[in-house]
Amino acid sequence: MLLLARAPPLPPPLAASYPATPERALRFRSISSSRAAVATASAAAKPAASSRSGQKRKQVASVANPLVKHCVKLRLSAAYRRSCRRLLLVGLAPILEMCRFELDAIDYLLLLDGVEVPEELREFCGDVVYVSAAVMKKVSGMQSVDSTEAIAVMHMPRHFRDLGSHEDGDSLHGLFNHPKRILVLDGIQDPGNLGTLIRSACAFKWDGVFLLPASCDPFNEKALRAARGASLQLPVVTGTWHDLHELMTKYNMKMMAGHPESSGDASKGIQSLSKELADSLLNESLCLVLGSEGNGLSSETLQACELVNIPMEGTFESLNVSVAGGIFLFMLQPKYQIDSRTLTP
Known part of the structure; x- marks a missing residue:
């Protein structure tokens, strides 16, 4: 079985490494909060049947799901993206373009209910999350899902x-x-x-x-x-x-x-x-x-x-x-x- 992509563990106690100034305390509280949000989102999707390629498939139908809130915040907030070291990529075409370079950078692949995993992504070993049309609209920020079949949550580039x-x-x-x-x-x-x-x-x-x-x-x-x-x-x-x-x-x-x-x-x-x-x-x-x-x-x-x-x-x-x-x-x-x-x- 292939392993699931997981969010990085929480860092060790920050006070041991940095002076406890108010500015840094506020900064690191924000980082810890964001990483905790990533961990919460990781556990929020409801497990479904495993796919033939070995991905762990999950289901999300509610726009109130923590994973949905996490994704929306990634789309809207540059500060949140940087604190989580994650980004949101909307649309199958740009996802496939990105995956030519870093397929393992994807944490989650959100697919509209009924859509199969594209052939180019069969080697992807992270979580595949099937979502309702309401969730896809909420996460993408678009009024129609006709051209939005997939959304990826990805790691920021290492460089x-x-x-x-x-x-x-x-x-x-x-x-x-x-x-x-x-x-x-x-x-x-x-x-x-x-x-x-x-x-x-x-x-x-x-x-x-x-x-x-x-x-x-x-x-x-x-x-x-x-x-x-x-x-x-x-x-x-x-x-x-x-x-x-x-x-x-x-x-x-x-x-x-x-x-x-x-x-x-x-x-x-x-x-x-x-x-x-x-x-x-x-x-x-x-x-x-x-x-x-x-x-x-x-x-x-x-x-x-x-x-x-x-x-x-x-x-x-x-x-x-x-x-x-x-x-x-x-x-x-x-x-x-x-x-x-x-x-x-």
Whole structure:
């Protein structure tokens, strides 16, 4: 028989390892509470018959079930996702995309009553939970379940770091091994744009993504859908400008930021993106910063970075940030990625 995927055990007493300051006590009380919620959700589903592939099948019909409440909170709260180290993935297509990389990352697979386990997931050895249409609507947040046959509760990627947390605070060490290209997102709030940028960074072999404050959560449902599995492959870090400066200094990285040429908030010259500029940067380690369409680059970014724009014809002042980012990421991709390409007539 295959073993069930279970939530991690509760940590040892926290007072033995950390000073008992009010802030830390509150933080760790929240973490312990969240992990207790995971454990409660694990036991909440009613056992049903075992499937042919060995999964333990369970049944949930009530929207008041603790597992349902746990899933809804994962969908709605970034803080809860991070404290539990779990995320919610809605829809069979994105689940199958994710499972190409980490099938064992799934804790629970929620299936609508009457739906068979997809062939691609027959090797999944965690819990399969069959749910009613009411539960599927509640968990997914959708009014119709016509296109929502499956939902997965998954572990967060091992290479995700939140430098603002006590658990991940000093864990940049070992995450990057002499990175050559880091994409930095400065206040990107649209989850579709953020997920698309992570996907493009992965496609062009950048070494990781660094999210500055005010950027949306990379494990927001829409961001996960847009990333199409890239969030499980690429190191993603959230932190402050202080954290980014330490990373930049450690690896001697050059700082550049994408900036519209017509914008009037730049106090210094702006270079144009070109093949000559890209060639001149091939052997340098580079952080590229992209800002939100609404607010643009922060004052810290404008002060710390060399500015570069995409030259355009016509009357358009700027591109959508995910489109502009794709161009930057392709043009400035690392040398080993360019060298590995085989050009054919």
